[in-house]
Amino acid sequence: MLYIQDKESKKNNSSDQEFDIFLFFKFLLRNKFLIGKFSLISFLLGIIFSFTIKNVYEGQFQIVLKKDEQQASAYGSFQNIIGLDKTNDLKTEVGILESPSLLKPILKYILLSKDSEDISNLDAKFFSWRKNNLDVNLLKGTSILDISYRDEDKDLIIPVLQKMTLAYQDYSGRTKRRREELTKTFLINQIDKYQKKSSASLKAAQDFAIDEDLVFNNLNIDENSNLIQNNSLSTTNLLQTNIGFERDRVKAANQLKKIDLQIEKIKNLKDEVDELIYYGASIPALAKEGLPDEIKESENRLLTINQQLESIKSLNENDLEALQYIGASIPALVEQGLPQTLKNIESNLVDLRAKYTDADINIINLIEKRKLTSSLLRERAIKYLNVEKTNIFLNREPRINLLKDRAIKYLKALRLEIEADMEAVMRPKEVILKYKELIREAARDEKTLISLEQQLRIIELEGAKTEDPWELITEPTLKNKPVEPSRIFISFSFLVLGTLLGVIFSIYKRRKSDLVEDSQNLENFFNVKIIENLSSTDIKLGSTKILFLKKFFNNLSGERTVLISLGEFKEENSKKLKKLLTLDKSNDKTLMIKSSLEFMDDTTDFENAFLITRVDTLKFKEIKELRKRLDFLNLRIKGIILMY
Template structure:
């Protein structure tokens, strides 16, 4: 007769063995696993504690020195002229920006821990250790810099600086040298920047002085060649007082002027005077013998005016006493007409002389347009060079004064001090870490050992591995409590009207005492029915019921898989299984 494998059993058989290992982690089972291997965990933890304690005792004490420094110059609010130079993009690259913004402070902190700043301190420490007979072959700057810690106190520009070393006697000399190095560094960049700025200005002034003299000579030579006034013959001072000089004009009689518009001004003034004289000359000619043309600007006519006024007075007196046709009155009238004509002629002659002079002056300042424009261009360049030169000379004076001014270095707000107690090693912390590490390593080792042994302690994993339902969980610590559940099983699930035999199949290894106790109790419950305790499935297949008996850790996963496969091949239904465990929790 051929036994067929039931479909559910075949599906379970076809599932990979690893399926029972893909469950979620049960923390209670993990805790039970750790409890089962408590001796292993305790051993690993004790070993780690001993090792960490030995490590803490073998380490040399680490000493620390500290001081505080303000990352600002007391004189950072510099002179107004120097601030103006810093605002100038041309010189800001030399003088630097002394602002204390948060980003610049962080940059400064990074620079202070750089090898370029701490190199002298490193050389000193290396030399001291070498004198003590310590091998400094592997003493590297990059490793030593980690002993210097620079922290910016939050919300301030105060730096907390500390240095650590195993040599207590070396702490104070090194911390003092660090403070001196930082103070020297605080003024180093400022001095170097100002020196570079002074050198740059001196070079530019030397070149521009030559260029300014050349441009002024060109303008003056052009003026001489074209009969123009010599403009800009004086040079500007370093203080830049050129506005008043440029405002000075020149009279029509000649003289030096400053400013490219003086030629146009002279020409306009000369033309205006010519026009005025021509109008006066026309008016004097139109006056004739009857009216005197008064020209008070001429001192030569003052006496003639006086004589004319006397004659007019005499005429008025005679007209009051004599008739108009009197010979004496007619004679006075002729004398007055003659004197009037003479005064007008005298005035005309003087006006003509002034007109000729004014026309000559107009001719002297009148030049072709191209000549005037060229002269204006040359003078503008000469004056521009002079102004630039004066500005640079003023800036050079400011930088020289700033260079001569002494500045205070960064202020120490606490003296370098050595802490009374070493800061390392922290023995309690090392031992605590050893305990923690031992527990973690011990727990990990326990889980690995438990997993490699493959024994199944989890009720849930047994449920999934066995191809039948769990009927009952019995407490091995109290065998007397087994009687009632077993009798209920015998009268219920295991009842058989035909009085067929019952096969009790141990799963893996069940302690003999527990197996015997369960067998006796079950035999009493089933009475005269036969009870077969066997692991041979060929013997159990003829029984009316097959009952599996399991205990935690009694079988490994491979044994469970083999049992599952054999039961599937047998094709005989399994009634269920009973779990013997210390727990009294019923599933």
């Protein structure tokens, strides 16, 4: 820290830190004239220095790093295989455009244009020149390259930029030609290799099929498919290639599992007549016999009978029309004529009521006859339906058992047939695996060959096209005003440097003088407060400050108090103060004012000690010595009176 403090009195909190900053600003204010001199002199030197530096001018142009999408797709499959850069790697492209291979001829031209320049050791000079004079940057989010060149020779900038545009445009065409050459060489070599490999793998698959009595199918390679994607061979379709007899074997095995499940399900069926009918109908032979349909019709009739019985039981005496309808659906009742008789009675009753009242004897007789007929029809309908229901139940279980037996027998017969077919297509596991491996290899080689031939045709077509060089967005231009030096910046930097030197020198000067300078430093050192500030005019009888001090010392606990004077005082002021601060005789307390030397020679056992001093002449050495002696006496300063 700038100011020395008592280690025991330091407090690590924010208030102390703010207080130190306040002291620092007070220190700057006390030394403002010295710091100002340093700042002014440094600022003037900065202005003079800025005018001694040569002007630096800047020119720039922008160019598009164009990428042809069709060309990119043609080469993209082989970028990593043949060692070419990725088409979208613009950062790599920028690195090439900054490389010595492109820019060293430009530097040589610049050095030759400056007669005094030495063109030897271009390699060593190149990197320094590129760092200090050239900026090559991609505009963010685009493929636009911004090139800026700086030089002290204003007339040289435009010619240099023009040469750079020609070099970059020539490089764009050279890259395309080199890519075509490498790709064609690679494809021709690979086509020759895969022609031989494809013929050999195809012959091996055919020979193996003949030896093992297998059917060799055509590979059916799609010439429009692209095998090479993402720099790796895609074998998804080839891995799905299967062999006909293996498919038949797998199909037969699945059918056997299905038949076993059906047989087990049929055996476990009890009251699930609908499921049994479904299984029976799914077996062609049983469906042709009609047994599932017969059982289904019986079940439907049984359901109808139950519904009719429920309806008859729920009918009241007046629901004659519903009763006639149900009776008409029962053949035995129709044959007996009961439904028609009831209908005729209703018709006659309607006719009579049109002529007579209900009290007529004919109407009364018809109503009684209708009641008897409807009761008879209801009883006979219930009887006939129950008889039919009983007959259906008697035949139901034998039919269901018959359907189960026939279904199981048919499925077992079908299972034997499928097992025979499965055994006919069985081959040893090693034969199947070997044949599949040969088929996949032959198909993969053939497809790779087709893809390589397609790529070679595309590359040859691309090579026949004439490609435009990279497009200039802006022509090389020169800024009218120099970009360097920034005289304002240089002058301001010198001003800041001068101010900093002034502050450092002021700190050095203060430390060398060892003066306390500020009352706050004194308070921090002894960890006490200033009791009072006294000027020469305050040291007089009746002064409020003197009266306050007398009252303060009178109220102190302890009988013996000493004021230790430290630093330079006017002897006259010291005598006046000693006289004015003399305590009342009626008071048993003693107050003495002694210099630091007198205090050391005094043997009095003081209970209170206070310091009286001037900060402008007081040195840290003096207060350190005083505190050291007070520590030996187990006495500490309780307050400070400042003179000024």
